[in-house]
Amino acid sequence: MDIFAQQVLNGLVLGSVYALVALGYTMVYGILGLINFAHGEVVMIGAMIALAVVSALLSVFPEMSPFLMIALAGTAAILVCMSLAFFIERLAYRPLRNAPRLAPLITAIGISILLQNIAMIIWGRKYKTVPQIFPTETFELFGANITSVQIFIITVSALLMAGLLVIVHFTKLGRAMRATSESQRVAGLMGINVNKIISVTFMIGAGLAAVAGILIAGNYSVAHYSMGFMLGLKAFTAAVLGGIGNLGGAVLGGLLLGLIESIGAGYIGDLTGGFLGSHYQDVFAFVVLIVVLVFRPTGIMGERVSERA
Amino acid sequence: MKYFMQDLWRRFTGNRRALFFGYVLLFVALALLPFLLSNTVGRTWVRILDFALIYAMLALGLNIVVGFAGLLDLGYIAFYAVGAYTWALLASPQFDLHLPFWAILPIGAGMAALFGVLLGAPTLRLRGDYLAIVTLGFGEIIRIFLNNLDHPVNVTNGPIGINKIDPISIGGADLTKTHELLGIVFSGVHIYYYVLLILLFLTIVICVRLEKSRIGRAWLAIREDELAAQAMGINTRNVKLLAFALGAMFGGVAGGLFASLQGFVSPESFGLLESIMVLCMVVLGGMGHVYGVLLGALLLTVLPEILRSTASPIQRTLFGEVYIDPEALRMLLFGLALILVMLVRPTGLWPAPKRRTVIDQDIVED
Amino acid sequence: MILKRSLAIVVAAMVVAGCGAESETSDGKQIINIGHVGPLTGPISHLGKDNERGAGLAVDEANELDLVIDGIPIQFRLLSEDDEANPQKATVVAQKLVDSNIVGVVGHLNSGTTIPASTIYFNSGIPQVSPSATAITYTHQDYQTAHRVMANDEQQGKVLGDYAVKTLGAMGIAIIDDRSAYGKGLADEFESAIKDAGGKILTREFTDITKTDFTAILTKIKGLNPDLIFYGGMDSQAGPMMKQIKNLGLTSLFLAGDGVQTTQFMVLAGAEGEGAYASSPGLPLDQMAGGKEFREKFKQIYREDIQLYAPYAYDATFVMINAMMRANSTDPAIYLPFLRNTDFPGVTGRIRFDERGDLRGGSISLYQVVEGKWQYVETIGGAD
Structure with a gap:
């Protein structure tokens, strides 16, 4: 087995999930200029809902085809997350659209705490195990081991990201979204229902988050009420790395962050002669972020904003 | 009602004799508070109050960065950690150093200020949310280093933490032990209360004076419009760095006091959630307003403790059983409170009177 | 004003909260x-x-x-x-x-x-x-x-280290810990016991209690091909870790401390948990x-x-x-x-108790997962 190829592959799997979650951050940020801190928790809710549906189906119809089962669970999770996002935006962000910039940040933190604790009360504190409804098969690719679940993750993420890019760049809805992010006032004057576009943006992001949650739970076979928080932060880091507000940047940032973490943890010890070890994995990621931002203050693909923003 | 209160307040503050009398009353009340608490609900509450005062100091420090200068810092707890570890390393059996507190306090403050500049320098060009994520990363980096600096050379003991940190001692008298003065018995937590109260008072005075000074006005100018501030001849680089350094300094002092009061530090006290908690104190209380921030800090440290001692008994008397774990309930209410307060009062519970007019014009558009 | 009023409420609430004890x-x-x-x-x-x-x-x-x-x-x-x-x-x-x-x-x-x-x-x-x-x-x-x-950790780490080298015959060993006070303490003691027993530490890797992805460090470990992987940490991480070990095709033995010797580990690791070893202080309850x-x-x-x-x-x-x-x-x-x-x-x-207050002659028991259950293997120590 080729160790380097395996590390690159590990990074790509991790990175494609980061990218999927980062898209949600970046879309909301692009349109509202708001860090949606609760986005990570939406990922968690998606995973939990899918897990609950699969467990229920397994106990009632143990003979059901796994494809149908995952389709049902996925649909349920996506619907729940979308309506959740709709209500979050409606109740916690919309009333604060003209408030000082930090007010919606604090409500976002509040929502995040609220969702985590509600999930904890409903699903308990223990790590929950995810039943393996698909048999895990391992393949060899360029000398690296890859499981069927990992192939699934990379494929689904790539398809969704491509789909999103198509929506944003080639549909009427996408044009309305881009117009709204340029200027809400002007977009409104052009006959765009700004509130509706913002709601839709939140819901699309939440749908992606739900899928990300299912993919993660499926890959690691565990789900936990706190699983969304760190993931959300990492994804947010990825979005900033790529240039927040920029969809391509989020994908690039996500993949890059996954690769940095994986290769950092794998080689940092050898590179520094054993002085730094894999416990500095996260430091490595943040240092790269800081260095990138020092030289490109708006991220890798971020547009240069004039000082008078 | 609001205007009535404002009017009353103005009249009260306008009358010098009433004002003086009010201060005397406040002073006596604050001086007697620990005795009142330890005789009614136990000395534990004095310890909780001590922690509340430390958090108040911390929140005031963050207020300089976020409230005055408008720089969103999500890793502020790192400076608290630097202060705490400086104290821990210089006054514990770890390296067998036992410097006196009047030597460590300035060293800790200086170290924290240095780290403040270290964070500030590379991030000068960043604005808004880019700054937020970098400061967050900086906070995590500091915590991860503290957690791992036990190898290859043991500096911090890693996750195990440093124990047996010296308490403040004056003239050889250990302040965690019980002392008698003029026939009154002072226990350790009482003495810490007075020390902290004096330091907090100093912090408040410095903050209020700073806000009204040239530097304070420069911060305000940067917060409202950096480009215009620059055009007015303000050296934005130095003024921003000063905000980082001063804010960090207060964090460092608070951290040192925390270490000596608790007698133990470990990296888990300095996680991201703590940073968020302090930020919530600042924003909830009223960003940029010293007394508002003070209120926010006291509320967010004392209320959870009250809830903790009442949540289970109330559920038990109402339903005969504890349905929702008090920890979960506390966090639920905390989350809910954050949302509701922000929806009802987006500028905080007790915002700065002047800031209001500025914000009304501050439309997010563009 | 507001400050004083809320302070009064706070004090009143605290008086209610505290209750005298007879x-x-x-x-x-x-x-x-x-x-x-x-x-x-x-x-x-x-x-x-x-x-x-x-x-x-x-x-x-x-x-x-x-x-x-x-x-x-x-x-x-x-x-x-x-x-x-x-x-x-x-x-x-x-x-x-x-x-x-x-x-x-x-x-x-x-x-x-x-x-x-x-x-x-x-x-x-x-x-x-x-x-x-x-x-x-x-x-x-x-x-x-x-x-x-x-x-204590020293006693447990020593028993685990001796067991790894002498009984399981593992010479090349990789250690992972979760950077908690518990995980680090146990892993440190295990490392020094391995060195005393003549084993070789190939690498020490680290993770933390918020992570569920261990593929990067496991891949590195795989390249070193150790006889045994030791984990100082809790069941919540050890379960998914065990799965990833098997998915990456690692065949090393797996050994951990008392934080992993739980039913929760079995639930999380599933079939991949088979063969894992873990210790627990004291005797099994039934003994x-x-x-x-x-x-x-x-x-x-x-x-x-x-x-x-x-x-x-x-x-x-x-x-x-x-x-x-x-x-x-x-x-x-x-x-x-x-x-x-x-x-x-x-x-x-x-x-x-000994002169420090530690338990004198504390015994450690070892368990292995056999057919999805923790099976008692043996108890080490106990006499002085």
């Missing part, structure tokens, strides 16, 4: 308070609750004996507090217990909370017996008040002197099974009461020396 029962017995601290809320609250029940059971049983100390009939009362597994909260509740005139404390559960709290108990002269804190530091601070009834009876009694009273450390909390409480009986005093200053000289037949085994 010092005598209705039938004239003197009440003696024993404290208990563990995380009763938070991620490991089930373990804290378990300890609380163990200590509660001991107190109830002692009260049925109608004990008389120094001519006064005694009734013990357990004051239980929650430290949320948080060091700062631990010092607050330790202070609270000291203020409530306890004569001794059973706790805390985690090393991270036990250590800072021990300073407060020591300063107030309150004897402390921890049922489950295993970090070495706790008893190495020269506090005469600090004791524990469980083998303890009074283990079976204790298990049944516990289940009968609380209608739930023992989670983990309840027998240790039970013993810790009885060791303390036993010392009071021998000293014929409930005064901490008087019975403390008697506590150090304990020789007590507990349900977890014979309990004696």
